[in-house]
Amino acid sequence: MSAALPSPSFDRNEVRARFALDYVRDRHRRLIAGEEVIVHCHHYNSRIQRTVEGAAGIDGKAIFRTAARTAFLRQITAGFRDGDDETARWAVAEELFAELGYGSLDLADPASDTVHQSAGHFVEGWGVAFADQSKPVCTLAEGFIEAAFMAVRGESVEVRETHCMHCGASQCSFSIRRGVEAWTAPSRPARRESVSTSADAELADSNIDDNAIIQAVVGLPIRGGDDGLIPAFGVYLANTPADFYNQVAIEFVEAMSESGQRETACRLLSEAGESCAMNTFRGIMDSAEWEALVAPMLQEPADTLFALVALSNAFGWGNWRITEHEPGETLEIVSFNGYEALGFLESRGQATQAQCWMLQGVSAGMMALVYGEGSFSERFGTYLTEEHDCIAKGNTMCAFAVEES
Ligand SMILES: [Zn+2]
Ligand SMILES: [Zn+2]
The missing domain is CATH 3.30.1380.20 (Trafficking protein particle complex subunit 3)
Structure with missing residues (x-):
């Protein structure tokens, strides 16, 4: 959050606390703001992205972006509290992005046509794993920002990364296009649970506790630091x-x-x-x-x-x-x-x-x-x-x- 726009309703630590981890011990599930989250590293995340976006004949970027938009709309919205003003709601989105480990987004000026990112999980991932620097890699952030506009303002926007640190830019920049076709997120499929214990399986022995x-x-x-990275x-x-x-x-x-x-x-x-x-x-x-x-x-x-x-x-x-x-x-x-x-x-x-x-x-x-x-x-x-x-x-x-x- 930019220091230029302080909000009386915004306290960074209080907002972060809304995203505290809830670990469901008997099922080994990690929940943040009601959403089950999985811990993976930059190798996996950038490789999955390259697999999907690199495949010929399909629009892998759209698959990646839309999946992000759908999941994060729910999670950002779950972070809102009664009494949050719009500034606080933008802060919720920023802090969720950082808490999850994706990096540092600046959503302080939503009227602008550009959003910036000063650190990015996928920038780090691609930098380590892949030499190709020809294309921006922060597709998940595109979907996240689209979700944030919908969550905070009910506004459909189209977000595309125009400059990426992976390609040598000093920060990642995303263009915000307004007046695009309205989108709605599908509702979450009904949760299912299955066997939660090992009762039916005979387990092998080891010396491990x-x-x-x-x-x-x-x-x-396992939460983002000041730069939103873990x-x-x-x-x-x-x-x-x-x-x-x-x-x-x-x-x-x-x-x-x-x-x-x-x-x-x-x-x-x-x-x-x-x-x-x-x-x-x-x-x-x-x-x-x-x-x-x-x-x-x-x-x-x-x-x-x-x-x-x-x-x-x-x-x-x-x-x-x-x-x-x-x-x-x-x-x-x-x-x-x-x-x-x-x-x-x-x-x-x-x-x-x-x-x-x-x-x-x-x-x-x-x-x-x-x-x-x-x-x-x-x-x-x-x-x-x-x-x-x-x-x-x-x-x-x-x-x-x-x-x-
Ligand atoms: Zn980028
Ligand atoms: Zn299976």
Whole structure:
């Protein structure tokens, strides 16, 4: 918020407190302002974006932007309180963007035709992962700003990034076009929940104290600092609505299916998960937090795998557990309420095929990270996952079998 426009109703800390994390322990869900959020790093987020926006023959940018607009309209609105004036409501939007870890937006002058961003999660992500600097990368921010105009003023605007720090600009700039066709957000599909405990599955043993890891990670302040970024574990983290990821993945697969490329689409989504597992978890394993908390529990290589699963449960990836493991060879893992499966059920109904691309990729990536050798590119694809059961197909849990490819 610009210092030039103080508002008597605006107190930054009070606004941030509206977005305090609510961790639902028995389901491993992270809620912020009523929206389930998933912790992912810049590697995953920028890779998913590049996958969707880079595919030929579909409008991936529109898929990404619209999914952001839909999820953030709900979340921004949930941050409003009775008595908020318009200045306070713009501040709510700004602070949500920063709290979630996307960076720093300046919405202090909504009458202007331009909005600026001085730090961006996707700018960091693309800067690390991809050399191509020819196109702006802050599509999620475009959707977020469109949602903010709708939430604060009920106004439909079209937001496009004209200059991006990723392409060398000193700050990202977004043009605001008014008088565009009115848009409305679809209402949220009815929430479903599935089995929340591991009662039906026989779990494999390890030397890892899951609860200690989960408790410690949930206690970490995974929230944006002054610049709205969350550097942690050697990566940049962000809290992203599960419904955003689900809408992006489902619409991407549907759009690609129209040109007969369904399998390619699913493979690409799964590869983003695999890359995420290797990059994020490697960063985590090299971090001081890991050294202090997890390293003392590790007695054999397999323990690392169990620790990573506990950690991903704290990140909200889907309450999953290892049921069988042959070190270096095979892994059987189940998930009781993965957001991908539930999201598909909620918006599309029962599926004929498994739908959990991220968890499929992460399962393979964890095995490659813990047991593989050589660089990441040499390890990539050395393990393959088959999701034989999926909640989206009507099974009581998702079940993944991983083996060497
Ligand atoms: Zn940008
Ligand atoms: Zn599944």
